Amino acid sequence: MATSDAIIKITSCSKHFGPVRAIDDVSFDIARGEFFSLLGASGCGKTTLLRLLAGFEQPTKGNIFIDGQGMAGVAPNHRPTNMVFQSYAIFPHLDVRRNIGYGLRDAGLSKKELDGKIDQMLELIKLPGFGSRAAHQLSGGQRQRIALARALIKRPKVLLLDEPLGALDKKLREEMQLELRALQRNVGITFVFVTHDQEEALTMSDRIAVISQGKVLQIDTPTSLYESPNCKEVAGFIGTMNFFDGTVKSMEEANAVVDAGPLGDVRTRPFAAKLPASGASITVAIRPEKINLNPSRPSASHNVIEGRMSAAAYLGDRSHYYVAVKGRNAPIAVAAQNVNAARSWLGGQDQPVWLSWREDSVILLDR
Amino acid sequence: MTSPAPIVRQDSRIQRFFLRHEWARGYALLSPTLAVMVLAMCLPVFMLAAHSFWTQNYLTIDETFTLANYEQALGWLWGAEGAKPIYIRLLWKSMQISFGVTVTTLILAYPFAYFLAFKVRRNKNLWIILISVPFLTSYLLRVFTWKIILGFNGVINSGLMSLGIISEPLEFLLYNPTAVLIVLAHAWAAFAILPIYVSLEKIDRSLLEAATDLGDGPFRRFWRITWPLSVPGVIASGLLVFIPTVGDYVTPKLVGGTEGIMIGNIIQSQFGKANNWPLGSALSIVMAIAITIVVLIFLYVMSLGRVRAK
Ligand SMILES: Nc1ncnc2c1ncn2[C@@H]1O[C@H](COP(=O)(O)OP(=O)(O)OP(=O)(O)O)[C@@H](O)[C@H]1O
Ligand SMILES: [Mg+2]
Numbered sequence: 180m181a182t183s184d185a186i187i188k189i190t191s192c193s194k195h196f197g198p199v200r201a202i203d204d205v206s207f208d209i210a211r212g213e214f215f216s217l218l219g220a221s222g223c224g225k226t227t228l229l230r231l232l233a234g235f236e237q238p239t240k241g242n243i244f245i246d247g248q249g250m251a252g253v254a255p256n257h258r259p260t261n262m263v264f265q266s267y268a269i270f271p272h273l274d275v276r277r278n279i280g281y282g283l284r285d286a287g288l289s290k291k292e293l294d295g296k297i298d299q300m301l302e303l304i305k306l307p308g309f310g311s312r313a314a315h316q317l318s319g320g321q322r323q324r325i326a327l328a329r330a331l332i333k334r335p336k337v338l339l340l341d342e343p344l345g346a347l348d349k350k351l352r353e354e355m356q357l358e359l360r361a362l363q364r365n366v367g368i369t370f371v372f373v374t375h376d377q378e379e380a381l382t383m384s385d386r387i388a389v390i391s392q393g394k395v396l397q398i399d400t401p402t403s404l405y406e407s408p409n410c411k412e413v414a415g416f417i418g419t420m421n422f423f424d425g426t427v428k429s430m431e432e433a434n435a436v437v438d439a440g441p442l443g444d445v446r447t448r449p450f451a452a453k454l455p456a457s458g459a460s461i462t463v464a465i466r467p468e469k470i471n472l473n474p475s476r477p478s479a480s481h482n483v484i485e486g487r488m489s490a491a492a493y494l495g496d497r498s499h500y501y502v503a504v505k506g507r508n509a510p511i512a513v514a515a516q517n518v519n520a521a522r523s524w525l526g527g528q529d530q531p532v533w534l535s536w537r538e539d540s541v542i543l544l545d546r
Numbered sequence: 547m548t549s550p551a552p553i554v555r556q557d558s559r560i561q562r563f564f565l566r567h568e569w570a571r572g573y574a575l576l577s578p579t580l581a582v583m584v585l586a587m588c589l590p591v592f593m594l595a596a597h598s599f600w601t602q603n604y605l606t607i608d609e610t611f612t613l614a615n616y617e618q619a620l621g622w623l624w625g626a627e628g629a630k631p632i633y634i635r636l637l638w639k640s641m642q643i644s645f646g647v648t649v650t651t652l653i654l655a656y657p658f659a660y661f662l663a664f665k666v667r668r669n670k671n672l673w674i675i676l677i678s679v680p681f682l683t684s685y686l687l688r689v690f691t692w693k694i695i696l697g698f699n700g701v702i703n704s705g706l707m708s709l710g711i712i713s714e715p716l717e718f719l720l721y722n723p724t725a726v727l728i729v730l731a732h733a734w735a736a737f738a739i740l741p742i743y744v745s746l747e748k749i750d751r752s753l754l755e756a757a758t759d760l761g762d763g764p765f766r767r768f769w770r771i772t773w774p775l776s777v778p779g780v781i782a783s784g785l786l787v788f789i790p791t792v793g794d795y796v797t798p799k800l801v802g803g804t805e806g807i808m809i810g811n812i813i814q815s816q817f818g819k820a821n822n823w824p825l826g827s828a829l830s831i832v833m834a835i836a837i838t839i840v841v842l843i844f845l846y847v848m849s850l851g852r853v854r855a856k
Contacts, residue, residue: 235755255758268756272774281770282760333760 186211186336186369187232192241194227194393201227203393204241209337209371214363216372216380219390220416225373226265228390229339232371234258246336261330262339265346267322269314269329275301276310278325282333300328303362320351327359337369344379356382377417381405389413411544414464421470421511423463424546427455435543439463441506446481448539455543462544467514469540472500473533474524483535486511488528493517502532597827607823615828633812633829637836640808643723643730644791650731651787652780655738659779660772662739663746674743677736685733689800692729696720696801721803729797738783745779746772781848785841792837793830809833 185208194202201224209215217225230236231243234255243250245259261282270278280297288296301307304324309317317325323343330338343359344352360383363370374380380387381401388398389412397409408414411422425439435455439445445463455461477483486502489510497517501510511534515522525532557565564571573580598615601608621629662673680688695701696719703715719725749772757767795810802808809829816826 233759235758255755256761256763260759262756262759264752264756266750266752268750268752270753270756270771281757285761329756329760 184211185209186213186246187371188242188244190242190244192231192238192243194224194231194236195239200393202231202238205393205395206241207388207395207398209369210385212367212369214360214370214372214383214385216374216384216387217390218374218377218380218387218416221375223390224393225375225390226341227393229262229341229371229373232337233260233262233339259336260339261333261335261337263323263326263330263341263343265341265343267326267343269317269322269325271314273314274310275306275312275314275317275325278314279328279332281329296332300332303331304328319346320355323347323355327362331366331368335368337371340370340372342373342375344374344376352379359383381417389416391416407542408464408544411462411464411546414542414544419467419512419514421465421467423465423507425461425463427457427459427461429457434538437461437463437543441504442484444481445541446538447541447543460546462546464542464544465536465540467499467512468497468516469536470511470513471535472502472513472515472522472525473535476533477535479535482538482541483533485531485533488525488530488532490528491525498522500532502534504534594827594830597824598831600824602822602824615824616832618825619828619832633809633832636807636809636812637833639723640792640810640833641836641840643726643806643808644788646727647730647734647791648784648788650727651734651738652742652784654731654735655742655783656776656780658735659739659742659746662743663749674740677739680736686796686800688733689729689797692725692732693720693801696725696728720801721806723802723806725801725803726798726806726808729801730791730794733797734787734791738787741782741786742776742779745776745782749775777848781845789837789841793833 187209189208190206192202192205193200203224205228217228219225227236231238232245232250234250234253234257237251250258270281273281276297279300280293283293283296286293297310298307301310304327306321306324306328309321314322323346327340327343344355347355356379359370372380372383381404384401386398386400387404389396389404391412397404397413399407404413404417408417414420415422423439423442423445425437425442425445428436428438428444430436435447437445437447442463447463471477476485484504486504488500489503490501492499495517498515500513500515502513503510513534564574597607599611599613601610601612601614617626618629619633621627622631622634658677662670666673693700697703698715698717698720700719702719703712706712707715753771753775754767757771762770792808793810793813795808795814798806798808798811799814802811813826813829813833816822816829820826
């Protein structure tokens with residue numbers, strides 16, 4: 180990621196609620212100006228981590244530094260962070276202008292300056308002329324923008340967002356994703372964005388931290404997370420993945436050959452680092468869209484297997500196929516772009532097909 | 547020619563009527579309550595209104611229409627002949643005492659409700675039950691208890707005397723408006739706690755966190771968020787205390803002495819010793835209207851304030 184210095188440093192931080200380890204010994208840095216996402220299933224500790232940054236929770240162990248300053252014992256109202264709450268938390272007794280200007284009361288601004296800033300914010304969130312609306316006269320998307328403006332007007336060093344798009348419908352959500360990303364680039368503020376939607380995280384983030392049960396599994400760019408996940412859990416959480424159990428058979432010119440049971444021998448890309456030992460138990464992972472569907476046996480000598488079509492789903496731009504192979508219960512998922520209408524040679528259920536994949540599409544993971 | 551047997555059972559005419567008209571169903575559902583309300587509320591009020599235009603002739607009542615009772619009650623205002631100022635003065639004093647009771651009650655109830663809503667995590671229901679424990683004893687008994695506490699030889703006086711802080715019993719504790727205020731405030735505090743508690747409990751905690759996040763300290767946050775959002779509960783509590791206490795007569799009779807007499811005592815005596823039901827009725831109605839006007843003015847002023855805040 181961008182080489183700039185770290186604005187947030189989290190050093191072996193834990194947060195326990197009684198016996199629950201909501202955050203369990205987590206350490207990482209977030210760079211200045213980064214769009215950083217926390218991604219994970221429900222209950223994995225995303226909100227807790229965000230609240231630790233905001234100061235609503237104090238870590239049980241470990242430390243948090245924001246812009247070089249230790250945050251132990253610093254109250255939320257004295258931190259250089261602002262938060263967009265999942266419920267937006269728009270003050271119901273104040274109109275839009277007062278909501279947006281709420282945090283600037285002590286900034287020593289004249290009425291005119293304050294009005295100017297609020298107008299600027301209304302412009303930024305594309306709601307000019309909404310200033311005098313009451314909180315209950317706003318739609319979900321408008322509330323979300325006002326919550327954003329209310330936090331941004333404070334010019335925080337870090338903006339914390341807790342699933343801010345969760346309550347919006349799909350179309351509006353996609354629109355807001357792009358808007359939010361563009362806005363972040365404009366204002367140049369570090370965003371820490373919580374989501375449980377992997378697609379959303381991939382679309383928006385510079386880097387993503389995948390969290391599971393209070394632990395950080397992997398922190399990487401969207402591409403790296405998708406293309407080279409470092410464990411089964413990350414591979415399964417981001418996108419769809421076919422997993423096969425296997426044993427390393429031999430190493431040939433830095434390629435591994437893995438006996439993957441029903442798949443037969445699978446050859447992988449060359450390994451630069453950390454060659455698995457011969458005989459090691461390992462998991463072979465292949466993405467559905469990296470598997471080719473062929474009407475007859477392709478000429479390649481390896482990474483080929485015969486199967487029977489067990490189900491197909493047409494999704495418009497692409498199709499999903501599920502191919503049963505001998506000796507394996509779960510069918511193999513295959514995804515293909517529908518570039519030319521549909522595949523005309525595909526008859527239907529139980530038709531024999533051949534699957535093939537490239538060596539560099541194979542990911543080896545610890546079992 | 548035989549018609550085919552009906553497949554669907556035909557509803558009776560009454561059933562069809564209720565099916566078609568939602569208002570009819572609503573009133574049908576309400577009717578038991580409505581009947582009680584009409585009998586127990588409207589009828590007495592109607593009787594009261596009727597009496598207030600009649601005249602007491604020793605043991606019988608003369609049912610010819612007259613405004614004399616109202617003239618007797620209010621005439622002093624426009625200098626009607628023979629009208630005494632006592633009724634107006636008493637009404638005014640009752641309102642003042644009630645206002646004092648209301649303010650005292652709210653000041654006592656608000657911190658308690660706040661504590662209950664924000665600080666008590668476990669056993670909230672237990673706390674609420676504890677608040678209502680005093681209601682298990684009778685109102686009269688509670689007033690008498692206060693007599694024991696405040697009395698000439700009461701708990702406070704004997705306590706202070708045995709400690710040597712005072713040599714003679716304090717006489718200002720009982721039989722004056724302050725005693726009425728204390729006893730009424732105690733009696734109504736629990737009623738005032740609940741509406742305030744509900745309005746505080748309803749406040750979304752993320753609003754408070756948002757205010758803190760935007761830079762407010764605890765006191766600032768209270769004045770900018772918690773207080774304005776709990777005002778409806780405070781108003782409800784205030785009205786709940788103010789309206790019934792204006793007409794209270796038990797407490798002033800028992801602990802008020804001559805100083806602490808309220809309009810309720812006069813009205814009660816018209817229906818009792820003085821045996822002048824028509825005047826008592828007129829006074830009751832005057833009091834009810836006066837309270838209504840005060841409450842309406844208060845609500846109007848509050849709504850103006852609310853509009854300005856926006
Ligand atoms: N105040 C608390 N007291 C006790 N346990 C808590 C508290 N807050 C969170 N937890 C627990 O900590 C864990 C992590 O919760 P957290 O709210 O951080 O999850 P999350 O990742 O934000 O989930 P979601 O996507 O559903 O919002 C959960 O098991 C939760 O039950
Ligand atoms: Mg959460």
